[in-house]
Amino acid sequence: MENTFKNKLYILLKKDSRLWGEEKKELDETLLKDLIDKLDEKLIELLLGSKETKEEFFIKIKDVYVLKQNEFKFFIDENKLDNSYTQYQNKIGLRVGNKLLKERDEVVLDWPFKDCVLEGGMTKEDQKRNEIFFNEVLAKDEIDRLFDPKALVNWKRYTVKGEKQVKELERDKDGTIRENLIIKGNNLLALHSLKEQFFGKVKLIYIDPPFNRDADTFYNDNFKHSTWLTFMKNRLKVAKDLLRDDGIIFIQCDNNEVSHLKVLMDEIKKITFVNIISVKSSTPSGVKTSHADKTILKSQDFILVYKRPLLKFNPQYIRKKSWDTHYMFFIQEKDRKLRLLKLVDVLYKKNILFKKERLEDFNINNKKHRDFYLKFGHNIIRKSTHDNKEIKLICNTKYKNKIYRDKKGNFYLGNDMLQPISRSFHEVLIGQNIEKDISNVLCDFWNDIDFQNTQNQGGVSLPAGKKPEQLLYRIIKLATREGDIVLDYHLGSGTTCAVAQKMGRRYIGIEQLDYGENDSVVRLKNVIKGDQSGISKSVNWQGGGNFIYLELAKWNEEAKERILKAKSLNELEKFFDDLYERYFLNYNVKTREFKEKILKEEEFKKLGLDKQKKLFVEMLDMNQMYVNFSERADKKYNLFKKDIALSEDFYNTKK
Numbered sequence: 001m002e003n004t005f006k007n008k009l010y011i012l013l014k015k016d017s018r019l020w021g022e023e024k025k026e027l028d029e030t031l032l033k034d035l036i037d038k039l040d041e042k043l044i045e046l047l048l049g050s051k052e053t054k055e056e057f058f059i060k061i062k063d064v065y066v067l068k069q070n071e072f073k074f075f076i077d078e079n080k081l082d083n084s085y086t087q088y089q090n091k092i093g094l095r096v097g098n099k100l101l102k103e104r105d106e107v108v109l110d111w112p113f114k115d116c117v118l119e120g121g122m123t124k125e126d127q128k129r130n131e132i133f134f135n136e137v138l139a140k141d142e143i144d145r146l147f148d149p150k151a152l153v154n155w156k157r158y159t160v161k162g163e164k165q166v167k168e169l170e171r172d173k174d175g176t177i178r179e180n181l182i183i184k185g186n187n188l189l190a191l192h193s194l195k196e197q198f199f200g201k202v203k204l205i206y207i208d209p210p211f212n213r214d215a216d217t218f219y220n221d222n223f224k225h226s227t228w229l230t231f232m233k234n235r236l237k238v239a240k241d242l243l244r245d246d247g248i249i250f251i252q253c254d255n256n257e258v259s260h261l262k263v264l265m266d267e268i269k270k271i272t273f274v275n276i277i278s279v280k281s282s283t284p285s286g287v288k289t290s291h292a293d294k295t296i297l298k299s300q301d302f303i304l305v306y307k308r309p310l311l312k313f314n315p316q317y318i319r320k321k322s323w324d325t326h327y328m329f330f331i332q333e334k335d336r337k338l339r340l341l342k343l344v345d346v347l348y349k350k351n352i353l354f355k356k357e358r359l360e361d362f363n364i365n366n367k368k369h370r371d372f373y374l375k376f377g378h379n380i381i382r383k384s385t386h387d388n389k390e391i392k393l394i395c396n397t398k399y400k401n402k403i404y405r406d407k408k409g410n411f412y413l414g415n416d417m418l419q420p421i422s423r424s425f426h427e428v429l430i431g432q433n434i435e436k437d438i439s440n441v442l443c444d445f446w447n448d449i450d451f452q453n454t455q456n457q458g459g460v461s462l463p464a465g466k467k468p469e470q471l472l473y474r475i476i477k478l479a480t481r482e483g484d485i486v487l488d489y490h491l492g493s494g495t496t497c498a499v500a501q502k503m504g505r506r507y508i509g510i511e512q513l514d515y516g517e518n519d520s521v522v523r524l525k526n527v528i529k530g531d532q533s534g535i536s537k538s539v540n541w542q543g544g545g546n547f548i549y550l551e552l553a554k555w556n557e558e559a560k561e562r563i564l565k566a567k568s569l570n571e572l573e574k575f576f577d578d579l580y581e582r583y584f585l586n587y588n589v590k591t592r593e594f595k596e597k598i599l600k601e602e603e604f605k606k607l608g609l610d611k612q613k614k615l616f617v618e619m620l621d622m623n624q625m626y627v628n629f630s631e632r633a634d635k636k637y638n639l640f641k642k643d644i645a646l647s648e649d650f651y652n653t654k655k
Contacts, residue, residue: 005052012050016043033073109263111226117143118230119622120188132622133230142623147192149629150185151553152650153643158521159546160528166548169649176201177650180507180545182497182520185552187489187510189626191238193552194508197651202242202508203484205249206475206496208467212257228257229264235489236264240271242487246310248274248479250303252467258302265306274305279471280447303475316442316478442478449474457534460493460518460526467492469534472499480505494520498527498534502541521549550646553627553639556620559583563616569609572616573599579616582636584624594619 010027013019018035019028035043044067047053057072058065116133134143155166170178177197183190212228236249243249249271253261258276266273281301449470457469472495476486482504488496491509497520500507509520523531530536530543554561559579566572576599580591598604604612627637629651632644 005056008050008052012046012053016046029076032076036067036069036072039067039069107263107266109229109260109267111229113226113230114233116230117146117188117234118227119146119186119625120231120234134623145628146189146623149193149196149651150189151627151629151632151637151639151643152183152193152550152647153553153639154184154549154551155643155646156549157546158525158528158549160544166550166646169548169646175652178506180497180501180547181509182491182494182524182547182549183508183510183552184512184549185510185554185557185626186512188235188238190510190552191235191242191489193629195238195241198242198485198508200242200244201485202487203244203247203480204476205239205243205247205487205489206252206472207239207250207488207490208252208492209490211254225257225260229260232261233264233268236268239487239489240268243271243308244310245308246312248305248307248311250305250475252279252301252303254301255298258304261304265304268306271306271308274307275444277303277305277444277446279303279449279451281451283452311479313478314481316474318440318442318448442474446471446474457495457498460515460523467495469495469499469502472496473503473535473539476500476503476505491520493518494523497547498523498531501527501545501547502535502539507547553632553637553643553647555624555627555637556583556622557625559620560617560625563613566609566613569605569612572612576616579619584621585619586621589619 013027013032019032020026032043047057047067048065054065057068057075059068060066113133115136117136117139118133134146136143157164157166172178183194209232210228212224240249251261251265262273262276265271279301280299282299449468451468451471457466460466476499480486484505486496486500486505486507487509488507489510491497491511492513493515494509494511497507497509501524511520524547527541528543528545528547530541532541535541559582562575563572563579566575576595579585580589585591607615627634627639629647631637632639632647
């Protein structure tokens, strides 16, 4: 039906004052349909009074016009009149940002639970948990409480000389905390706790979240993609607020979620897409190749890159593995003549392709060649005019180029003056002055980083390996300078913070899973003591510095951990009295019935211990897992005075 008919119907219905509010701006469709069902005489008379509506909504039987009730109501449903139900419908799900869905050009991603908050409270890799979704409208109070800053406890400062007590926090002149921080606890709640103190202060965020593959055990619901997207969206929305105006975020994933993540990231305000980096992360070999007849084997990960408006990159370069034959290398002999070599011949025939030890050997064996002259293809180092009469031919080359020397002793290849470099051969090849000339600019395909041999990095080990320090070195070097703040809220074994420490960056790491002897604290303790794995030798890392470890103050989280550690049903039963007296339970838990009836039922006793633990955990109020900073002094939480004081120092509220 054309808009002209809709407009005419709209004007016609305005004549019935019953269908409109006091300001006559919004049609009461519910009442309209009710009047149609009742065959309201006044409304039918109104519709019959218009030729267009009579022809559209009535059928003539002999001399009688009969209203086609269902067709009229169907038309109303399918052609929502402006500023009526459509406006409301757009408010509850078909609106993105400040624009209606129909007004936007980009692709919009929608999924179940999109307008919810997922706490994501797993603390062990093998822990199954039915996640709770808090709707942003229906559970606003619960979400506000969930996002309130948390009290912070168990403060420890680690230095080269060992563990020390944290007395106060150092700050920059502008009030920014200048400490390196490792935070243990739920990363969503930790990010919100950081928000006030670090809003607009972080230069770089790198995260390597769960890839949401079949092997992942992080999620336990029937909407796997939906849960993952909600989990990611909740955290990215607060994380991007921590970025500086020249900040940047790198998110690593694989082909399982990269398409969904790209659309999700495009919806988030205040950050814009830069590129997707493909990283060669594995080399299928051995048993994996047996699957080659079933699929195309995977050998790469992806890193999505988004930036704030003022970002400027520090261009990076990678070594060339093949060389243009135009590149030439000149060595000055004792007789002051220049010997011409192709650079590619020097590199390959001497088998010294940028391996430092081989280059040093070459230097030792060629000590007489102290002066080097370089000319790269058609890139002229320096151009100069000279008097042809005073040019003296030094030698001819098989490339039909002549090398000349003028009366001042300068050498020329044709009209191009050769720039002398009096340094070692190794310095010539990798020195900053010519590094760009003998390298390729870094692009969006990284296939030169070793992902296969990372188990020896940092002195910690994970079954599935960890990200190589070389990867984080490149990312941090690409986007930051010394003193900038780097954030990783899926810290794992601590690669990001380890590299940031070695590169002179400040860092914040957040991790909620328990890796025991292989966690980030163990690794960073090794780093400040001078760990020589990873990038240490290339950046001449000798150790030093310090970092602070702290935790979100647990409450129901503490109860959950006690439940999960129980070794028998008898132990759970003994804990139950303490559970309902001290901690917050779900409002619909009937404690007396559970204690006097459920615990004594044979059916419950026959359940496995894991299922019994799960039932105990589900009794907890998941919105009371940690202690809010505003309640830090409440005696029931039993926080130490020193932790309360440091929490106040952290939030800059200490009197």
